[in-house]
Amino acid sequence: MEGSYRAACGFNEVITLNSKSETRNTKMDTIIKVENLCKVYYENKPYEVKAIADINLEIRKNVFVVFSGPSGSGKTTLLSLIGTLDRPTMGTVSLYGEDITAYSDTALSRLRREKIGFVFQNFNLLPRLTSWENVAYPLIPLGYGLKERFGKAKSLLEKFGLGERLYHTPEELSGGQQQKVSIARALINNPEIIIADEPTSNIDAESVETLASILKELQNNGRTIIVSTHYEDLAKKADVVYKMKAGLLL
Ligand SMILES: Nc1ncnc2c1ncn2[C@@H]1O[C@H](COP(=O)(O)OP(=O)(O)O)[C@@H](O)[C@H]1O
Numbered sequence: 001m002e003g004s005y006r007a008a009c010g011f012n013e014v015i016t017l018n019s020k021s022e023t024r025n026t027k028m029d030t031i032i033k034v035e036n037l038c039k040v041y042y043e044n045k046p047y048e049v050k051a052i053a054d055i056n057l058e059i060r061k062n063v064f065v066v067f068s069g070p071s072g073s074g075k076t077t078l079l080s081l082i083g084t085l086d087r088p089t090m091g092t093v094s095l096y097g098e099d100i101t102a103y104s105d106t107a108l109s110r111l112r113r114e115k116i117g118f119v120f121q122n123f124n125l126l127p128r129l130t131s132w133e134n135v136a137y138p139l140i141p142l143g144y145g146l147k148e149r150f151g152k153a154k155s156l157l158e159k160f161g162l163g164e165r166l167y168h169t170p171e172e173l174s175g176g177q178q179q180k181v182s183i184a185r186a187l188i189n190n191p192e193i194i195i196a197d198e199p200t201s202n203i204d205a206e207s208v209e210t211l212a213s214i215l216k217e218l219q220n221n222g223r224t225i226i227v228s229t230h231y232e233d234l235a236k237k238a239d240v241v242y243k244m245k246a247g248l249l250l
């Protein structure tokens with residue numbers, strides 16, 4: 001079965017899953033389940049890219065999960081599929097026991113708004129907006145008025161020590177500060193699942209420590225944390241570390 005899914009995704013190599021992989025399906029409080037997940041970019045074109053193949057895993061509520069692996073191993077692709085930012089070529093992603101693969105774009109964006117906070121590797125802040133406007137941006141489609149948006153963004157930014165940076169634009173902030181703004185934006189809707197893609201790659205060592213404690217605190221507050229990172233010190237804080245290589249989960 002495993003081999004046939006990989007073959008369907010164009011992967012010839014069949015790697016036998018180790019014993020850790022086979023005990024992945026035992027827990028009750030699973031909130032994310034990924035089955036036979038494959039992603040092929042530019043399918044059937046000469047420059048087709050097989051990004052991930054036959055990924056199977058379950059993530060339990062309130063755990064801190066890290067995906068590690070070299071550049072190009074498929075971490076961003078997998079996090080985007082789990083975070084419903086992209087759709088798989090094959091296989092399924094289930095959230096809270098429901099297969100979301102067939103959801104409409106509207107249903108997926110509603111789900112994202114309500115349940116998922118995504119921190120992008122390059123922060124993806126809107127350059128013309130100030131810190132508080134960036135943080136409050138996801139509240140606009142939810143119908144919050146200006147005062148309420150400002151109040152919520154301000155209190156989150158103050159929590160991250162950026163109370164003096166409410167009116168700065170991203171280019172006026174350091175990498176670590178931009179990252180805090182992007183984390184605050186991911187948290188503004190109070191999501192249960194926080195996904196951060198290589199959050200350590202654009203910040204200094206000190207900011208990595210701050211980031212690690214922010215993520216740990218979020219976990220202590222009941223959130224589920226899913227992170228991709230190369231950074232050993234961050235991986236050490238995780239409950240589960242998955243290693244990826246060439247589109248496969250090792
Ligand atoms: N949008 C895309 N279009 C085409 N190929 C992509 C795209 N995103 C990623 N890839 C390719 O898919 C593979 C996995 O990439 P990615 O998921 O970004 O890995 P990682 O995050 O581990 O560096 C790489 O070979 C990359 O070049």
Ligand SMILES: [Mg+2]
Binds near residue numbers: 075076077121197198
């Ligand atoms: Mg990446």
